[in-house]
Amino acid sequence: LINVLSHGRIAHRFLSDEKLVELWLELLNDMQGMNLNTRELSQHVEFEPDTYYAAFSAELEISASPMWSLLMCCQTPETSHFVTNMIKAATSAVAEWFEAINFQDSMKPNPYQLTFHLPLHRYLATFIMTAVKSHNMDPQLLLPDENLLKKIMVHVLQIQVCLSQIYAGMWVRNGIQIKGQAMTYIQCHFCYSMADADLYLLQL
Structure with missing residues (x-):
């Protein structure tokens, strides 16, 4: 798929089909919030799962790699409408995800839960x-309404807060695997598609 989408004409055909884009984002929606961690407060976990390897690999290979292939084919002026269409589709997909998890306005994520996997947020970012860098668009014209934007930001901010907590030893009862997740999130192979995209969203 990555090789196929690296061809401009195919990528443009893909991005011009609203149903295909919608189906693709539905697939990513299934990965949204995967490998959820719950902070242990009383005793150390008995077993340390290693499933996080699969979660990070899945996001990189299924979500991030095709994303960069698509973006590489959207750098010229005549492709600006593909970019804006994906932004609209990703915004709608994130809004639908919030509805699915019943995350209402002014709500906050559970402070004792953490997922590093928000592929829909990263497509949006x-x-x-x-759009801003290659097509000189005004970011204010691309952002969703204020309430939705706050909900988008709060999950990304949750990752940054928990990341600091992990390095401060507040998640130590979850074992070494939680620190492994934190290190993978900022590792050079993953950070451009995960941490950097999250920080970009927060800067908006």
Whole structure:
């Protein structure tokens, strides 16, 4: 799929089909919030799962790699409408995800839970970045309404807060695997598609 989408004409055909884009984002929606961690407060976990390897690999290979292939084909002026269409589709997909998890306005994520996997947020971030950087668009015209934007930001901010907590030893009862997740999140192979995209969203 990555090789196929690296061809401009195919990528443009893909991005021009609203149903295909919608189906693709539905697939990513299934990965949204995967490998949820719950902070242990009383005793150390008996077994340390290693499933996080699969979760990070899945996001990188299924979500991030095709994303960069699509973005590479959206750098010229005549492709600006593909970028804006994906931003609209990703915004709608994130809004639908909030409805699915019943996350209402002014709510906050559970402070004792953490997922590093928000692929829909990262599609939104990177396509907005491309719109601003490559197509000189005004970011204010691309952002969703204030209430939705706050809900988008709060989950990304939750990752940054928990990341600091992990390095401060507040998640130590979850074992070494939680620190492994934190290190993978900022590792050079993953950070451009995960941590950097999250920070870009927060800067908007």
